[in-house]
Amino acid sequence: SQTIHQWPATLVQPVGSPLSLECTVEGTSNPNLYWYRQAAGRGLQLLFYSVGIGQISSEVPQNLSASRPQDRQFILSSKKLLLSDSGFYLCALEQGAKEKLFFGSGTQLSVL
Amino acid sequence: QKEVEQDPGPLSVPEGAIVSLNCTYSNSAFQYFMWYRQYSRKGPELLMYTYSSGNKEDGRFTAQVDKSSKYISLFIRDSQPSDSATYLCAMSGGDSSYKLIFGSGTRLLVRP
Numbered sequence: 055s056q057t058i059h060q061w062p063a064t065l066v067q068p069v070g071s072p073l074s075l076e077c078t079v080e081g082t083s084n085p086n087l088y089w090y091r092q093a094a095g096r097g098l099q100l101l102f103y104s105v106g107i108g109q110i111s112s113e114v115p116q117n118l119s120a121s122r123p124q125d126r127q128f129i130l131s132s133k134k135l136l137l138s139d140s141g142f143y144l145c146a147l148e149q150g151a152k153e154k155l156f157f158g159s160g161t162q163l164s165v166l
Numbered sequence: 167q168k169e170v171e172q173d174p175g176p177l178s179v180p181e182g183a184i185v186s187l188n189c190t191y192s193n194s195a196f197q198y199f200m201w202y203r204q205y206s207r208k209g210p211e212l213l214m215y216t217y218s219s220g221n222k223e224d225g226r227f228t229a230q231v232d233k234s235s236k237y238i239s240l241f242i243r244d245s246q247p248s249d250s251a252t253y254l255c256a257m258s259g260g261d262s263s264y265k266l267i268f269g270s271g272t273r274l275l276v277r278p
Contacts, residue, residue, distance in 0.1 A: 058209075095174060097254065097268035098210070113265065144209050153198045153258055153266060157209030 056081040058158035060145050066164045073118075073132040075161050077145030080126065085147040087128040088155065089120055092142040104128060140165045169193055172255055172269030180277050185242040189255035189269045192236065196257040196267075199231050201240045204252045204271065213253075214240065245276045 102120035202210035214229040255269040
């Protein structure tokens with residue numbers, strides 16, 4: 055069965071500090087992977103989408119970036135965090151169709 | 167106007183009640199309609215997946231789509247305290263776009 059590993063579960067970072075969130079998947083090969091952000095009381099916002107190694111589509115212009123160095127690894131980064139980067143970050147993979155997403159357990163990021 | 171509107175709740179019901187959760191949308195191109203359930207501090211999980219109009223039933227859950235009214239519903243029969251969660255509707259146009267549009271979620275509390 056498919057598994058998504060996201061860590062850490064909770065992160066508190068000062069404004070202006072760098073960020074690196076890692077997502078690794080198991081039980082599947084060549085998955086389509088997504089990074090979503092969920093702000094308090096709001097829906098999920100798609101940040102990045104990847105169909106393979108080195109292939110990244112950015113949905114929203116911002117100070118975040120993503121990389122896919124390996125087939126089952128998807129990394130979300132920032133050089134300098136802003137207060138508005140606070141939120142719940144979720145990694146997801148497609149299960150047979152883009153409408154059927156399987157989500158990881160997420161990282162709650164607080165930028166102070 | 168948001169593409170997808172969803173009442174944030176919270177909706178509080180006694181155990182055993184029938185629950186009705188709803189979303190309205192504005193984009194007539196949407197063809198796929200999903201409901202995701204999200205427990206506190208967890209990633210969403212796919213609950214129901216529907217194509218075009220009509221009803222789909224899975225156990226105590228029924229998803230209903232009315233494309234003429236641009237309105238979708240999720241019914242939960244014999245609600246249980248374990249159903250307490252946030253329910254997110256999501257939809258997509260079925261085209262080459264990889265993007266799902268999520269509602270902001272309705273928080274449901276089922277009281278024992």
